[in-house]
Amino acid sequence: MKRNLRFFFALFFAKGTALVLKLIGRKGTSMPGSWAIILCPDFLGRMPRPKTVVGITGTNGKTTVANMVEDVLSHCGYDFVCNRSGTNVNTGVASSLIANSTFFGKPKKDLAIFELDERSSPKILPYLKPDLLLCTNIFRDSYKRNAHMEFIVDILQQYIPESTRLVLNADDLLCASLKPQNHRSFFGIDRQPGETAQCRNIVQDIRVCPNCGAALSWEFIRYHHIGRASCPQCGFCSPQAGYRVTQIDADENTMTVDCHGHQQKFPMLNSSTINIYNSLSAIALLSQFGLSTEKIAASMEKLSISETRYKEEEVDGKKVILHLAKGQNPIACSRAFENIRDYPGKKAVILFLDDYFDAAHSVENISWYYDTDFEFLNNPDIPQIIAAGARHWDVCLRLLMAGIPPEKISHTAENHQAAELLSKEGIDAVFILYDVYTIGLANQVKDQTKALLSGGKSAGEQQRA
């Protein structure tokens, strides 16, 4: 698309907005991009793009993976533009491109790394035309925004350009079915001990062959629809992965990846399967980008998981763990519940599941509780579960439906009183599950919990005393 008068007007207005925002000390907003798109709706199509554009999309893990990819590239000396401090929708991408441009809009840097919201694909992909695009996975997500997986698969299928090289999850048949005509590379994790053909989750969004509709035969199911399958009727099967985790060494904190026949050890930041997938997908993307696996491995030694997503602290030999669990995302929460179950020792769990905005101004659609595996919390090693927030009665009911004995459950409408319901007897660790918007609250409750565990009385006990 050509740059016209309207485009330049939008660009200059957006640059002016960015300048004003900078002068008043506001960073990382998507406002310049929003203005540009309001003034010139096809702005992204007219804005000159950097020479190479790499996109990272998918339901879960895209922020973590994008951060990892950016850190490795920085460490290897690449200079690039990214939307790390902004948003992953069209206005965020536009803002990043504007910030990276000269007065007349020409890109200053030749490389762009963008985390891209999959739901926003129609407004981004046809214009940005990424050279390389990673799709981490496709799962059920917010019912409001993402509707259902078929809807997301369809828009990706429709809007990913033919020229885009794809890096896809071989263990996710929804993801692996994208754009069969494009150049594609796959990553996967080999079958692990204990993995069977039985699905232990409520949600499993692929059950039949996408080609012929026959029931799939599963070699193993890791969780939900992640695993390897084949069709007994037409021969369809999960693709072979060019990047395969063949060995996981939890003691040494390393994983071995077979990269197209070449074995390479990589550091493992965290042994949860989700994090192994995140690292693996970053490795596959960076390798397809052109970095050597040795170089990627060396750079990954320097990384750590962003502290806002998972944070362990210790007090008097007991752990207090902040664990992000994206609200209205049944898969992310199910994974968090499974992590809690598998964590060593006796655990108490504090749940802040309310949608921050809905709790304030509306009533949240709590249907997603019933797609979420609360059943993982029904475990002898989890003697206490505390639910706090506007929908605490609904969470309590969900826990009862999961078969959790009522004496293990306590709940309150008052978020700040959650820690008061905690009893430190027989507990080795306390998990606090929170959503992105409730990090402040989670930190406060974490401090209250630490005070309680360190021998002090809880705020409630102090008051009663």
Added chain:
Amino acid sequence: MAIKIEILFPEFCNLFGDMSNMLYLQRCLPQGEFVKTPFSEEPLFLRERPSLVYLGPMTERTQEKVIEKLRPYKERLWQLIEEGVCFLFTGNALEVLGEYIETEEGKRLPALALFQLHAKRDMMHRHNSTFLGRLGQEEVMGFKSQFTMAFAPPDYHPFLEVVKGVGLHEKCKTEGIRYKNFVGTYLLGPVLILNPCLTKLLLTQMGLPQAELAFASEIESAYRQRLKDFHAKT
């Protein structure tokens, strides 16, 4: 009387935690038999007269398959509805029994035409809303999340009166269809857990008015609290 509940195509028609309705009924009716009919099999209602037939929400492509799957059994379905068998269809399952579904391109996909209702799809504008309605003396709450709006003639058999939110379509003051013991509603997710009065109605229609609600006190407290919030915040 033996209680037999048929759940149609639970492997696909379960997009929004909807199977929880049946899990909850199971808690209320521990002696009941719950039969899951997979898409590849012949429905139980052809051979037997179940106490309840349940169908939950599905994707658009699945909807088209389900319509074709059920088309040969159309007369049998109508016979059972006329005879007073209980049905619960939630979310866009109701559209399967309407006259047609109109796509964005204006194409009409013929449905089973048991009810005078048709739906229009708009895939780029998803409708999300909270809903509060009246069922006689009781209030029913729920959530809508859908790509369609539905239209029915003025003399159709509505299920709920709209108090807050949107009925079959934006200007419609009624929601869903209730004909004899058939209940179809666009409300999705755990409608029976959200509304103990609805579970009671269903159990009564199934001839089990004395059946106890599972977790009765918690479900009532959750209902009261939520109802308060629906009145105050929606």
